[in-house]
Amino acid sequence: MTAGLILFFVLAAVAVGGAVALIAARHPIHSALALIVVMVALAGLYLLQGADFIAAVQIIVYGGAIMVLFVFVIMLLNAGVEERTNFSRMAPYVGLPLGIFLLLELAYWVWRAPAISRTGPAGPVDTKALANMLFNQYVFPFELTSLLILIAILGAIVLAKRES
Amino acid sequence: MVPSSYYLVLGAVLFGLGVIGFVVKRNIITIFMAIELMLNAVNLAFVTASRASGQLDGLVYVFFVIVVAAAEAAVGLAIIILVARNRQTLNVEHLDLLKN
Amino acid sequence: MSDFLARHALLSVSIVKIVVLMFLMMTTLAYLSWFERKVIAHIQARWGPYRVGPHGLLQPLADGIKFLFKEDVTPSGVDLFVYYLAPFLAMALALTSIAVIPFGPGKFTLFGYTTGLQVAELDIGLLFLFAITALGVYGVALAGWSSNSKYSLLGGLRSSAQMVSYELSLTMSVVGVLLMAGSFNLKEIIEAQSGTALHCLPRWNLLAAPMPQVIGFFCYFTSAIAETNRLPFDLPEAEGELVAGYHTEYASFKFAMFFMGEYANMVTVSCLATILFFGGWLSPFPQTPLFGWTHFLPAVFFGLGGLWLLQDGLRKNTGYKRIVLTILALVLFALAFVFFRPESRAFELVQGPFWFLLKVFLFLFFYVWVRGTLPRFRYDQLMAFGWKLLLPASILNVILTSLAIAMRPK
Numbered sequence: 184m185t186a187g188l189i190l191f192f193v194l195a196a197v198a199v200g201g202a203v204a205l206i207a208a209r210h211p212i213h214s215a216l217a218l219i220v221v222m223v224a225l226a227g228l229y230l231l232q233g234a235d236f237i238a239a240v241q242i243i244v245y246g247g248a249i250m251v252l253f254v255f256v257i258m259l260l261n262a263g264v265e266e267r268t269n270f271s272r273m274a275p276y277v278g279l280p281l282g283i284f285l286l287l288e289l290a291y292w293v294w295r296a297p298a299i300s301r302t303g304p305a306g307p308v309d310t311k312a313l314a315n316m317l318f319n320q321y322v323f324p325f326e327l328t329s330l331l332i333l334i335a336i337l338g339a340i341v342l343a344k345r346e347s
Numbered sequence: 348m349v350p351s352s353y354y355l356v357l358g359a360v361l362f363g364l365g366v367i368g369f370v371v372k373r374n375i376i377t378i379f380m381a382i383e384l385m386l387n388a389v390n391l392a393f394v395t396a397s398r399a400s401g402q403l404d405g406l407v408y409v410f411f412v413i414v415v416a417a418a419e420a421a422v423g424l425a426i427i428i429l430v431a432r433n434r435q436t437l438n439v440e441h442l443d444l445l446k447n
Numbered sequence: 448m449s450d451f452l453a454r455h456a457l458l459s460v461s462i463v464k465i466v467v468l469m470f471l472m473m474t475t476l477a478y479l480s481w482f483e484r485k486v487i488a489h490i491q492a493r494w495g496p497y498r499v500g501p502h503g504l505l506q507p508l509a510d511g512i513k514f515l516f517k518e519d520v521t522p523s524g525v526d527l528f529v530y531y532l533a534p535f536l537a538m539a540l541a542l543t544s545i546a547v548i549p550f551g552p553g554k555f556t557l558f559g560y561t562t563g564l565q566v567a568e569l570d571i572g573l574l575f576l577f578a579i580t581a582l583g584v585y586g587v588a589l590a591g592w593s594s595n596s597k598y599s600l601l602g603g604l605r606s607s608a609q610m611v612s613y614e615l616s617l618t619m620s621v622v623g624v625l626l627m628a629g630s631f632n633l634k635e636i637i638e639a640q641s642g643t644a645l646h647c648l649p650r651w652n653l654l655a656a657p658m659p660q661v662i663g664f665f666c667y668f669t670s671a672i673a674e675t676n677r678l679p680f681d682l683p684e685a686e687g688e689l690v691a692g693y694h695t696e697y698a699s700f701k702f703a704m705f706f707m708g709e710y711a712n713m714v715t716v717s718c719l720a721t722i723l724f725f726g727g728w729l730s731p732f733p734q735t736p737l738f739g740w741t742h743f744l745p746a747v748f749f750g751l752g753g754l755w756l757l758q759d760g761l762r763k764n765t766g767y768k769r770i771v772l773t774i775l776a777l778v779l780f781a782l783a784f785v786f787f788r789p790e791s792r793a794f795e796l797v798q799g800p801f802w803f804l805l806k807v808f809l810f811l812f813f814y815v816w817v818r819g820t821l822p823r824f825r826y827d828q829l830m831a832f833g834w835k836l837l838l839p840a841s842i843l844n845v846i847l848t849s850l851a852i853a854m855r856p857k
Contacts, residue, residue, distance in 0.1 A: 191349045195357045202364040202384055206371060212529060212592070214377045218384060219585070221361070225387055228354065232398045237409050239574035241390075244413050247581020249383070249420045251588070251611060256424045257376055258592045258604065260431045278370065286363025293355045307570060310631070313403050321407050328414045335418035342425035 190231055198224035211262045215253050222246045233307040354395040361388035375427055375437050379420075386416050464566045465546075472545055476710045477507035483815045490819035501760070501768040517699030522595060525696070529593040534697060534704035537586030541711035544579040547572040548718045549634050551728045551799025555792075563634070564800065572633040573625070576719060577618055580674065584610045586708065587676075587683075591693035603693035605826060606676060606683030612833040613673040613680075619841035620666035623848035624652050624723045627660075637727035649733070651726035658851035662844040664724045666837050671716040673833060675709060678818040682826050717810035718803075725806050728799035742794070745801040746787040753779030 201224060204217035222245045229238035317325060365388060368381030390409050397405025431437055481496065481503060488495030496503030521530070546566040554563050569575050584607045591603010628636040640651050652660045673680040683693065694705045721727055732741040753776045760772025786797050824832065 185348075187349055191353060195353075198357065199360060199364070202361055202368075205377075205380060205384060206364065206368040210526070211374050211376050211380075212526070212589075214372075214380055216529070216532075216589075218380050221384060222387060225391055228357075228391065229394050231349070232354070232394060234394050234398065234406055234409075235569070235571045236574070237394060237406050239571050239578050240410065240413060242578035243574070243581045244417055245383075245387070247578065247584065247614075248611075249417050251584050251607070252420055252424055253376065253380065254585070254588055254592075255604070255607070256428060258588070258600070260376075260428065260437065262374060262376060262437055279367070282363065282367035282370065285366065286360055289359040289363050290356045293359045294352055308398075308403065308406065310571070313406055316403050317407055317410065321411075324411060328411055328418075332414065332418050335421045339421040339425040342422070343428050 187231060191228070194224045194227045194231065197221075198228070209264045211257045212254065215250060215257060218253075219246055219250050222250065235307050236310045236313060237308075351395050351399040355392055358388045358391040358395065361385075361391065373438050373440055375430070375439050375442075376424075378439065379423055379427065383416060383420070386412060460562055461566065464562075468545060468566055469542070472542060472711065472714075473707075475714065476707045477511065479710050479714070479811065480510070480706070481507050482811070483818070486812065486815045487819040490816070501763060501772050504771070511703075514699045514703040519700065520698045522696050524595040526593045526595075529589050531701075533586050533590035533593060534694075534701040534708070536589070537583065537708035538704040538711070540579050540583050540586065541708040541715065544576050544715045545711070545718075547575055547633065548715070548722070549637065549727070550803055551796065552634075552637075553796040553799060555796065564796075568634065569632070571631045573621065573631045573636070576715070580614060580617070583712065584614075586705075587693050590697070590705070594693070594696035596696050599693050599695050602683045602695070606693055609680065609683065609826075609829060609833070610674055610676070612830060613670045613837070616666055616833060616837035616841045617670040617674055619838065620663045620670060620844060621723060622841075622845045623658065623660050623663040626845075626848050626852055627652060627655060627657060633722050633727075637722055637729060640726045641729055643733045649726055649729060649731050651724065651729070653724045657855050658848045660724055660844070660848070662840055663848075664720070666841040666844065667724070668720055670833070670837055670841075671720065672814065672817065673829070675712040675716060677709075677713065677814060679821040679824050680829055682823055682829060713811065713814055714807070717807045717814070720810055721803060721806040728803040730798065730802050742789070742798060743787065745797050746783045748801070749779045749783035749786065753777070753783060 198221050201217045201221035205214045205221070208214045208217060222241060226238040226241040226246070229235075229241060362385050365381045365385035368384065369378055372378055372381065390412055393405045393409045393412070397403060397409075427437075430442065434442060436442070484506070485495035485503065496506040499506045499509050521527075547569050549563065549565040549568070551564040556562075587610065588603050588607040591599045591601075591606065594600070594603075624636065625631065628639040630636060630639075636652075640649075640655065642650050648654070650656070653664055654661075672678075676684055694702055697705065730741060732738040756772050756776035756779065760769050760776060763769050763772065785791070785793050788794060
């Protein structure tokens, strides 16, 4: 039971607990907070594997920007607790077990996959090498995503503007 | 060290929970958050595969997934604001104008 | 017991460092509030707290006791989980960011484990600090929303929109320093600024060789003042506007946690400003034998401080004020004596932290000075300033720095 294994199980438990809280929460703001917990736990898991730059980017972009956007929208729209619905009586009794079965089956086949049970290289990722790859090999997708973000900003502003 | 299959199983579990959340919940913002959970599970699989094989390409893909998820969240939330403003509801069961 | 500690050396040394740092941080935060009240009072031509203890030095203690014993009112209709989470989040995040700040270059050995003067040395130390800053928006947004009050909601939304906007120019203004230092590791950034230019001037990033980071520093410090919600950018939490903004509905101890979280953010931002632009723990004097006498400056500083406290204490008229000040003076004399002998370990260990803390103190004084002097921005002026002036200026800084580095002759 090395420290790495203990840390993995703690972070995995936090991540799964956050995901279950996301589903079980009745108010969207609690779901948003649970998702932030999942993202921070995943950042911890990336750190455990040595990808520290990706962990920092995950917290800064996902946790510090995207989820702030979600929280703002929930606050602005004044989203309340979810109301009871009479859509389908059978849904929780058939749907939920089927969903959990899907989950377990995915996990089983991933566990059985032979070629990826290695432990991989130890030590942190060299940020310089990652940056080299990003700016030399993947420079075209990089510029394309910056254009994509620009279009998204313009689109969001145009969509959400009030007609005056 | 932690074997890679542990991380992949965790990714599968999180993805499954995201699917369950997407199907079960009725608030449109919560459904969107379940989509983000699925994207995060996929990111975990990418990082694990990248570290297991020693190539850095997986991390570059993670970077792009995060960026595209940010753009998608911005536009998606703008659409949600429009929907809430026009239909005064956030419950997907009441957004059924195309039905029948 | 000591064998157990030696086997788990990393854990036990980290715990010792965390406990010492927490104790020092909490004392610093309490006395920062005293310092702010005194300085603002003197700027406004009045005395600050002066009744509770000599020079009002026991005022933070009185405030702490007051916060602990006040009635804890929870308004009705609040979302209890989020309401209690928000101040805790604000303070926890603010205190976490102190963990990666290096206070000095020296190394010391405890339980057989040699470690530097910081709790955690991260290779991505600067990115970690930005991540914590990015998460700091939640404390404010959730506090404003969960209070079930219009003033709090508006204040929280405005304040978090302000923090998110100024976060952009905060991170962009630092990219110039990153380009020049080539690393996210805070220790390496400081060490890239060591040495001298023209044999006598320090090579701090403010005026360093390829591109002096003056624009970067001004953008950084202005964004930092806006990011920590201090005057002149504190419209969302000012008295008289929106009642008190996002912490209107928070009673005694929770308000104290917001308050201390704000001061901790100030301290972190000042530490980061000294590390990135003013050379961190590097002395302004060149490290040549000619300037060897500057190594005695910490001892001289403490000695002079002790002398001043002594003569001030002896002139007081009440007994207990004389005793308190004399004891403080004796403590300072003891410190001065410890740092005076060149062959002791403490002598070389104290050089780095002394200069670092001196510079941080100057930045905190500047923060308080600005608060006492400038008027408040209006909200639309604030947002226009952040988006239309600071962000283009910091992007310009990045462009100029990259040009300067690329055109440097190899």
